[in-house]
Amino acid sequence: GAVVSQHPSRVICKSGTSVKIECRSLDFQATTMFWYRQFPKQSLMLMATSNEGSKATYEQGVEKDKFLINHASLTLSTLTVTSAHPEDSSFYICSAVVSGSEDQPQHFGDGTRLSIL
Amino acid sequence: QKEVEQDPGPLSVPEGAIVSLNCTYSNSAFQYFMWYRQYSRKGPELLMYTYSSGNKEDGRFTAQVDKSSKYISLFIRDSQPSDSATYLCAMRGIAAGNKLTFGGGTRVLVKP
Numbered sequence: 577g578a579v580v581s582q583h584p585s586r587v588i589c590k591s592g593t594s595v596k597i598e599c600r601s602l603d604f605q606a607t608t609m610f611w612y613r614q615f616p617k618q619s620l621m622l623m624a625t626s627n628e629g630s631k632a633t634y635e636q637g638v639e640k641d642k643f644l645i646n647h648a649s650l651t652l653s654t655l656t657v658t659s660a661h662p663e664d665s666s667f668y669i670c671s672a673v674v675s676g677s678e679d680q681p682q683h684f685g686d687g688t689r690l691s692i693l
Numbered sequence: 694q695k696e697v698e699q700d701p702g703p704l705s706v707p708e709g710a711i712v713s714l715n716c717t718y719s720n721s722a723f724q725y726f727m728w729y730r731q732y733s734r735k736g737p738e739l740l741m742y743t744y745s746s747g748n749k750e751d752g753r754f755t756a757q758v759d760k761s762s763k764y765i766s767l768f769i770r771d772s773q774p775s776d777s778a779t780y781l782c783a784m785r786g787i788a789a790g791n792k793l794t795f796g797g798g799t800r801v802l803v804k805p
Binding site: 580582608610617618619620622625667669671673679680681682683684685686687689 | 701725736742793795
């Protein structure tokens with residue numbers, strides 16, 4: 577149980593393109609989802625906390641207009657990287673927590689590798 | 694100083710050996726402790742989840758938490774080449790809104 581699906585797994589696109597990444601909880605509902613960024617050989621860096629039906633909470637230094645987050649349902653959160661540039665190239669990972677079980681761990685998707693040319 | 698310290702490795706062991714991993718932390722508010730395994734180009738996979746101090750065993754994995762020393766460990770018995778991955782410790786407090794603080798990860802190589 578507690579499967580999180582992330583799509584797409586790999587994106588290669590030109591500079592200036594906007595890219596949308598989807599994060600779905602397949603077998604549970606998730607009031608809260610998280611978006612992370614991971615650079616090679618480094619740990620995960622939290623970008624934002626996504627709450628269903630409300631605005632996301634962004635970590636310090638993360639541009640909310642650059643990384644748009646929408647959490648419209650209890651099973652889906654999306655991250656849109658707007659007007660992406662080469663420096664946005666990274667591994668983006670989402671996670672979700674089972675609704676009503678705030679003492680439970682985060683379950684992670686398999687990540688999206690974004691490459692901006 | 695980082696809130697959670699973890700030796701980056703690599704930690705190289707022969708197949709069948711015990712892998713010993715640990716993290717130290719400074720925030721006494723941490724109450725929930727997790728170990729994740731991450732293969733290259735994949736998301737982290739939850740291995741162990743513990744609350745407060747104590748031991749927890751699941752198959753070949755044993756997690757230990759010593760809150761008095763602010764030290765957590767993960768032991769992998771009878772290690773296999775498929776255990777070669779990066780292991781991340783993570784922790785949070787009760788009032789953290791589920792936000793995790795991660796260690797930097799330890800890369801483990803199990804040689805056949």
